[in-house]
Amino acid sequence: MQHKALSIRPFIGCQNFELSRNFYRDLGFQESILSSNMSYFKTDAVGFYLQDAYVQDWVDNTMIFLEVEDVEHYWKELSALDLPSKYKGVKLVPIRTLDWGRECFLHDPSGILWHIGEFHK
Helix, strand or coil, X not given: CCXXXXXXXXEECCCCHHHHHHHHHHCXXXXXXXXXXXXXXXXXXXXXXXXXXXXXXXXXXCEEEEECCCHHHHHHHHHHCCHHHHCCCCEEEEEEECXXXXXXXXXXXXXXXXXXXXXXX
C-alpha cells in the first residue's frame, strides 16, 4: 500500500475550550475556527484539531511529539512566553539529552503532554 499522505492531524480534547484556544494562540499556532466546538491549529505544515470535548482518561493519556529543527532555540522562545504564570496547570520541563536526540516537555492547561524535540543529525 502506498501512502500519498499530505498531513496527519490528531484530535485533542480540553477541559476549557476558550482557555485552551488562548493557550495555543499564545504558543504561536494559527487558529482556524471550524465550528463552535472545534478549531484547527497549525504552524508551518503541521496542525491538530482542538475539540470542546473532555474525557479525562483520554486527555490524561494524550501525548504529541512536535519535531523542531533546533530544540534549544525553541526552548528559549517557549520559556520567554512564561506560559505557566498565565495558565493554571501548564508546566515546562527543560531539555534533556537522550540516545536518539534532545527534547523538552510542555503540559497544556488540560494536561496534554507535548514532547518537543530534535533527532540527532
